[in-house]
Amino acid sequence: MKTQKRDTQQRAFNHGYKAAILGKSISSCPHEVETKRYQWTSGWREGRQDHWDGNTAIAGLHKL
Numbered sequence: 001m002k003t004q005k006r007d008t009q010q011r012a013f014n015h016g017y018k019a020a021i022l023g024k025s026i027s028s029c030p031h032e033v034e035t036k037r038y039q040w041t042s043g044w045r046e047g048r049q050d051h052w053d054g055n056t057a058i059a060g061l062h063k064l
Contacts, residue, residue: 009039016040020047021055 012031016039019028026044031037 016043
């Protein structure tokens with residue numbers, strides 16, 4: 001079975017979310033392309049909010 005390519009913007013969002021849950025800063029965004037950077041920071045903001053609400057580490061990653 002062939003592997004389908006995943007949506008790169010969704011992957012950027014997920015990586016940003018994971019970074020926020022793990023406590024990394026927003027300045028650690030690896031993307032320079034504006035659309036991916038926007039998705040990464042959106043994921044980071046949502047992850048940071050979940051981190052503040054107490055969904056940390058494994059519990060936060062289950063949301064993805």
